[in-house]
Amino acid sequence: MKQSRPERRQGQAVVRGRLVPRSTHDQRLLARQGPSDWVHMDPWRVLRIQAEFVEGFGQLAELPQAVTVFGSARTAEGTSDYQTGRALGRALAEAGYAVITGGGPGVMESANRGASEVDGAMSVGLGIELPFEQRMNDYVDLGVEFRYFFVRKTMFVKYSCGFIALPGGFGTLDELFEALTLVQTHKVTSFPVVLMGSEFWGGLLDWIKGSLLGTGKIAPQDLDLISVTDDVHEAVRIIVDADLARSRQREEEMEAAEAQYAEPQ
Template sequence: MNQNRREHRQGQAVVRGKLVPTSTHDQRLLARQGPSDWVHMDPWRVLRIQAEFVEGFGQLAEMPPAVTVFGSARTRPDSEEYELGRALGRKLAQAGYAVITGGGPGVMESANRGASEVEGAMSVGLGIELPFEQRMNDYVDLGIEFRYFFVRKTMFVKYSCGFITLPGGFGTLDELFEALTLVQTGKVTSFPVVLMGSEFWGGLLDWIKSSLLSTGKIASQDLDLITVTDDVDEAVRIIADADVARSQQRMDESEAAAVQTAEPQ
C-alpha cells in the first residue's frame, strides 16, 4: 500500500489519493453559481448542514460544563505559550470543566493535553475541514469533524461557559471577535471572554481604545467584556465566578416565575 497518498477528512469519512477534493465544502457553499444553478444545489446542502447540527448536538448534549480555549495551531511544543495552554487545560479540568478546542496542534493540543492529565476530565476537539489537512491531536477524548465553520462555531458557543483565548492568528481573532459581538448584542449572557498573554494582546487593546472607543465605535462598557491576564488561576476564577452568577440568575428567575404563578389573578 502506498503510504504517501494524500489523505483528507470529510465529516465522518476519510478519502485518499484521487478521491481527495480540490476544494472544501465551505468553499463550494460560498462560491457564486450561475443565474439559476443554486436552485438545484444549495437546497440539498441544507440537509447536510442539518445533519452536522444534529450530530454535534447529539454528541455534546450530555457533556459537563465546558470552557473553550482558542489559540494558534502554529505554537511550538517547546514554547512558553504551549506550557501556558497545558497548565490552563489542567486547571480547568481540576475545576470540573471539560476543555474544548479546535482539536488541532499548537495551543489547541496543549489545552487538550493538560485536561487529559486530570483523571476523569473530558477533552474535546471540534475540527474543521481545511484545504490543508490538520489531524485531530492525540489528547482529544471526543473529536468531531465539521464541514462548515458556522456549524462548528455554534457548538463552541452553545456548549461553553466562556472563552479563554491565547495568542493566535486570523482564526483566533475571528473566534474572539465573534464571541465579543455575541456578548455585546446580548445573544449570550454571563459569558466571560478572557485573553491570556498581556504582552501579546496589549497592542490590540491599545488599538481598541485609541481607534474604536475614542471615535465612538464602541461604548466604554464594551471594554468590560474583555479581561486580560497572565495568571492561569485568575482566568479559571473568572470563568467560575461567571458560572456561579449565571446559576444564581437562573434560580432568581425561577423563583420570580414561581411567585408570579402563585399570585391570585
C-alpha cells in the same frame, strides 16, 4: 519507503491521494456557480448542513459544563504558550469543566493534553475540513469533524460557558470577535471572554481603546466584556465567578416567579 499522499478529513470520512478534492465544502457553498445551478445544488446542500447540526447536537448534548480554549495551531511544543495552554487545560479540568478546542495541533493540542491528564475529565475537539492536512490531536477523548465553519462555531458557543483565547492568528481573532459580538448584542449572557497573554494582546487592546472607543464605534462598557490575564488560575477564577453569578441570577428569577404566582389574585 512509501511516499506520503495528500490527505483531507471530510466530515467523518478521510480521503487520500486522487480522492482529495481541490476545494472545500465551505468554498463550494459560498461560490456562485452560474445563473441557475444554485437552484438545483443548494437545496440539497441544506440537508447536509442540517445533518451536521444534528450530529453535533447529538454528540455534545451530554457534555458537562465546558470552556472553549482558542489559540494558534502553529504553536510548537515546548514554547511558553504551549505550556500555558497545557496548564490551563489541566486547571479547567480540575475545576470540573470539560475542555473544548478546535481539535488540532499547537495551543489546541496543549489544552486538550492538560485536560487529559486529569482523571475523569473530558477533552473535546471540534475539527474542521481544511484545504491542508490537520489531523485531530491525540489528546481528544471526543472528536467531532465538521465540513462547515458556521456549524462548528455554533457548537463552540452552544456548549461552552466561556471562551479563553491564547495567542493565535486569523482563526483565533475570528472566534474572539464573534464571541464578543454575541455577548455585546446579548445573544449570549454571562459569557466571559478571557485573553491570556497581556504582552501579545496589548497592541490589540490599545487599538480597541483608541480607534474603536476613541471614535465612538463601541461604548465604554463594551471594554468590560474582555478580561486580560497572564495567570492560569485567574483565568479559571473568572470563569467560575461568572458561573456562580449566572446560578444566582437563575435562582433569583425562579424565586421572583414563585413569589408572583403565590400572590393572591
